[in-house]
Amino acid sequence: MEKEFVKQIQKHQGILHKICFVYSNSNADKEDLYQEIVLQLWKSYPSFRKEAKFSTWMYRVALNTAITLNKKAALFENHKVQLSNKYAVAEVLDYSEDIKILYKAISKLSKIEKAVILLWLEEKAYGEIAEIVGISEKNVSVKLVRSKKKLAKIIKKMG
Template identity: 50%
Template sequence: MTKSLEQQFVTELEANQNIIHKVCRVYTNNSDAHKDLFQEITIQLWKAYPKFRGDSKFSTWMYRVGLNTAITLYRKSKRQIQTSDISDFHYKLESSEYDSEIDDQMKLLYKAIHQLSDIEKALILLYLEDKPYVEIAETMGITEVNARVKVNRIKTKLKTILNP
């Protein structure tokens, strides 16, 4: 690989690394697994980068590679993903920004998301990122209509989990 290709990759990765962290947060249950999955996704992105044609946004492509890597890794290893408290992930927030009610709601939401299937997790993650349905469909390799239907079903399922 050329030096400029490597520099482009590093620049894109740094600008979009939160995508990988979000995928890791949804598919792992502790900080060690998070770090391992982050590393594996980064490796897969690096391997696939020379083939990235730019037909879609880098972030869309990154989501697709990240989600496929996470799903494949956990299906292959046959690990049962267990839920964990979101407090395992430490965030640097100024005390004036901290809102315990929002934190509690986020913990409940992530706990509910952990109960979804791998594909449902991927879809709701993209939806929560405010990705347009066109981009969700492109990332997941489904039609836009199918993406809308699936997301609505997942939202209903999450409401049921959160409000039994």
């Protein structure tokens, strides 16, 4: 079971990196989130019934973990020191400048908007996005339209 789990994590680690990228503000936060997601995936793995694709199940667990941790962090946000932008994950990863701008913009969206946009960028079908995020397909469509407009405004302000 452990070998299969490790194999699946390695195969789909790009999913985890993208989620950590947009739900984290620093390298330390990214690493912590990555470890927490892998831990939650491992704890949940015995209950994975293989009714959905592993990547779909992984997205659901990873996004729920990221959102939950962000909610907990928000409770303490007034008391913590904000890290300098020079430590932002976007600056460290080896992406083109356009991709860095896109991911920085995505990180400014709400938690649900981030999830929907990330899944859409992964070319997931609306039905699969709905299943992972826990909203209707129609709501996925509405959220995508609104999120794309928000992203355009955010990117325009950044430029």
